[in-house]
Amino acid sequence: xxAIYVWIETFKGKANPTSWEAVAAGRMLGASLNLxxxxxxxGENAAAVAQEAGAYGADNAITCDDATLTQFRLExxxxxxxxxxxxxxxxxxxxxxxxxxxxxxxxxxADTDSAMLSDVLDLSANGDGLSATRAVYAGKVLSDNAASxxxxxxxxxxxxxxxxxxxxxxxxxxxxxxxxxxxxxxxxIESFEEAVGTVNLSDAGVIVxxxxxxxxxxxxxxxxxxxxxxxxxxxxxxxxxxLQPLADVLGGAVGASRAAVDAGYIPYVHQVGQTGKTVSPDxxxxxxxxxxxxxxxxxxxxxxxxAINKDSEAPIFKMARFGLVGDLYQIIPALTAELKKRLGx
Amino acid sequence: MRIAxxxxxxxxTAAKVEVDAxxxxxxxxxxxxxxxxxxxxxxxxxxxAKNAGxxxxxxxxxxxxxxxxxxxxxxxxxxxxxxxxxxxLEGADGLAYATxxxxxxxxxxxxxLVLFGRDSVDVGTDQHIYATAxxxxxxxLSYVSKIVSIDFAAxxxxxxxxxxxxxxxxxxxxxxxxxxxxxxxxxRYPSFIGIRKAQKATIPVWGLADxxxxxxxxxxxxxxxxxxxxxxxxxxxxxxxxxxxxxQLVDKLxxxxxx
Ligand SMILES: Cc1cc2nc3c(=O)[nH]c(=O)nc-3n(C[C@H](O)[C@H](O)[C@H](O)COP(=O)(O)OP(=O)(O)OC[C@H]3O[C@@H](n4cnc5c(N)ncnc54)[C@H](O)[C@@H]3O)c2cc1C
Ligand SMILES: Nc1ncnc2c1ncn2[C@@H]1O[C@H](COP(=O)(O)O)[C@@H](O)[C@H]1O
Numbered sequence: 001x002x003a004i005y006v007w008i009e010t011f012k013g014k015a016n017p018t019s020w021e022a023v024a025a026g027r028m029l030g031a032s033l034n035l036x037x038x039x040x041x042x043g044e045n046a047a048a049v050a051q052e053a054g055a056y057g058a059d060n061a062i063t064c065d066d067a068t069l070t071q072f073r074l075e076x077x078x079x080x081x082x083x084x085x086x087x088x089x090x091x092x093x094x095x096x097x098x099x100x101x102x103x104x105x106x107x108x109x110a111d112t113d114s115a116m117l118s119d120v121l122d123l124s125a126n127g128d129g130l131s132a133t134r135a136v137y138a139g140k141v142l143s144d145n146a147a148s149x150x151x152x153x154x155x156x157x158x159x160x161x162x163x164x165x166x167x168x169x170x171x172x173x174x175x176x177x178x179x180x181x182x183x184x185x186x187x188x189i190e191s192f193e194e195a196v197g198t199v200n201l202s203d204a205g206v207i208v209x210x211x212x213x214x215x216x217x218x219x220x221x222x223x224x225x226x227x228x229x230x231x232x233x234x235x236x237x238x239x240x241x242x243l244q245p246l247a248d249v250l251g252g253a254v255g256a257s258r259a260a261v262d263a264g265y266i267p268y269v270h271q272v273g274q275t276g277k278t279v280s281p282d283x284x285x286x287x288x289x290x291x292x293x294x295x296x297x298x299x300x301x302x303x304x305x306x307a308i309n310k311d312s313e314a315p316i317f318k319m320a321r322f323g324l325v326g327d328l329y330q331i332i333p334a335l336t337a338e339l340k341k342r343l344g345x
Numbered sequence: 346m347r348i349a350x351x352x353x354x355x356x357x358t359a360a361k362v363e364v365d366a367x368x369x370x371x372x373x374x375x376x377x378x379x380x381x382x383x384x385x386x387x388x389x390x391x392x393x394a395k396n397a398g399x400x401x402x403x404x405x406x407x408x409x410x411x412x413x414x415x416x417x418x419x420x421x422x423x424x425x426x427x428x429x430x431x432x433x434l435e436g437a438d439g440l441a442y443a444t445x446x447x448x449x450x451x452x453x454x455x456x457x458l459v460l461f462g463r464d465s466v467d468v469g470t471d472q473h474i475y476a477t478a479x480x481x482x483x484x485x486l487s488y489v490s491k492i493v494s495i496d497f498a499a500x501x502x503x504x505x506x507x508x509x510x511x512x513x514x515x516x517x518x519x520x521x522x523x524x525x526x527x528x529x530x531x532x533r534y535p536s537f538i539g540i541r542k543a544q545k546a547t548i549p550v551w552g553l554a555d556x557x558x559x560x561x562x563x564x565x566x567x568x569x570x571x572x573x574x575x576x577x578x579x580x581x582x583x584x585x586x587x588x589x590x591x592x593q594l595v596d597k598l599x600x601x602x603x604x
Contacts, residue, residue, distance in 0.1 A: 011510055074485050099509065103487050106439070106472035110479035115564030116439055118470040137467050140362040141370055142571045149564035186484050186518040194511040268528060274358050274466055275381055275527065283603045294358045304603045306594065322597055323582050324590050334591035342595050343604065
């Protein structure tokens with residue numbers, strides 16, 4: 001029997017919650033094609049994650065909890081997915097367009113000579129095939145796409161689909177055998193260094209971003225730190241002690257412009273824009289960012305944009321729903337205090 | 346031994362891109378540039394080829410506009426450039442692209458490492474990269490921030506790979522396809538002599554017959570390009586003392602229900 005497959009991304013035995021958005025998209029397709037949704041869960045703790053997928057709307061699950069799959073590696077994951085697709089001929093295979101989702105689905109699509117729609121913003125069944133919209137040219141233009149064939153592989157932009165509210169239920173689970181043994185896998189993970197305070201900008205509902213303007217921090221650099229080093233210190237201090245607290249009260253993440261990243265104010269993982277992350281939070285607060293087109297490319301699909309800039313002519317105001325002209329180092333602390341009071345934190 | 350890198354020309358990142366009345370994507374008279382992500386792959390190919398005593402070769406799959414990116418690559422110091430083009434590739438999907446890309450690598454013959462940028466700033470479907478690796482049947486290492494070591498004799502490679510949750514050190518066997526992040530290096534600027542040489546270079550164009558492949562039917566296609574829906578142009582300036590601004594903004598955000 002055919003099905004809609006949804007790959008549930010996990011890390012250390014826990015599901016990436018954005019995977020539930022993919023389950024919701026799978027249900028939507030399943031409803032129009034009259035097909036069940038099968039959650040695919042590979043690696044550690046797969047059985048428990050499969051039941052969680054059931055709560056979010058999967059009808060059944062296929063799990064494979066094998067030592068070769070404990071940490072994500074493309075080779076064993078893609079070989080297993082390809083084997084399942086070849087054996088069971090699902091109508092579609094869905095996953096969130098995270099870095100792993102992208103490479104896993106594209107690899108298996110190539111193995112099975114299937115059509116692929118990447119990083120889609122919407123999705124629907126269209127006769128025998130699927131239709132989807134994608135953002136191209138750094139989000140400056142959209143494209144409509146159609147795909148057909150036995151199985152269509154689709155990765156979904158995070159936050160483009162809404163996860164269902166969970167309702168616990170027991171779903172039938174089939175276990176699969178791994179497709180490769182350790183001896184057949186060329187990639188070996190020698191070590192893993194977990195990042196502290198990771199940022200997942202693509203999933204964030206609120207993003208507070210800082211730009212070059214973060215350098216104009218009135219705080220004094222420690223004695224002995226002067227010149228460029230003092231500028232960097234001030235900006236870093238501003239990101240950590242002024243922007244981060246605002247992000248914290250909002251339950252959001254901290255972003256940055258490329259100018260701030262290139263100047264060493266904050267690591268590259270925070271960069272928003274054409275050569276950084278593409279984000280679409282409900283609320284984007286740009287602080288000391290001028291709004292260059294390459295920055296806009298990464299954040300233009302944010303629902304509500306707030307710009308804080310001392311230059312009333314800054315292009316960022318053209319994109320903003322709300323504009324605050326002034327010194328971010330005066331406005332942000334006031335805003336953080338006000339939010340703490342109003343949100344009761 | 347060759348190290349190959351794929352690239353393409355993309356509209357300048359500052360270009361205003363839109364869909365015209367005939368449904369075509371245009372960027373006016375803005376320049377095209379080498380896809381910014383590929384500069385890191387090109388730099389890495391040049392460095393790794395030099396270290397290994399091999400050659401760096403760059404390939405674009407596409408219409409003549411992609412010669413721009415190839416010339417930029419040559420000007421940076423890549424040894425050879427090739428373009429693959431055939432009418433059958435017009436509007437073809439990722440699978441067709443990967444089939445042609447893998448065939449071009451086989452045509453070069455002695456490639457041990459293929460490098461890609463993270464993705465392209467125009468089409469933005471890094472699926473090409475992974476599909477090419479699978480069509481070649483080679484190891485795929487994505488989001489690489491550092492090539493720690495390569496041993497072409499022993500056919501092994503060791504890299505640092507960036508994940509959403511941290512950094513891995515991975516060893517794998519060659520031949521391999523690697524996509525690189527910007528942390529990997531500082532791309533050089535083309536030298537004056539390099540630019541002169543690149544201008545004079547003629548770039549061989551391979552058709553599908555030259556590569557001895559036929560394309561799979563494209564099962565995915567773009568049916569239309571469209572402009573973005575009009576933006577919400579409402580704008581409210583919030584003024585006053587910082588405290589007044591903060592209070593008003595919070596009122597507005599609560600009204601908009603984004604908090
Ligand atoms: C190929 C390419 C790719 C690029 N990719 C990206 C990308 O991915 N992301 C990206 O962001 N950029 C990218 N850029 C760079 C982009 O063109 C801009 O240079 C960059 O976005 C500018 O960053 P900024 O706004 O922080 O700095 P600036 O343009 O210098 O703006 C700083 C702003 O801060 C304001 N300011 C200063 N002090 C204060 C204060 N105390 N309070 C309030 N406001 C203050 C100023 O008025 C000014 O508007 C790219 C460029 C190229 C060529
Ligand atoms: N037609 C092409 N010819 C050569 N390289 C390409 C082509 N399309 C994409 N690439 C490269 O493949 C990588 C991924 O691009 P994309 O899949 O378009 O996001 C980037 O390094 C691109 O430069």
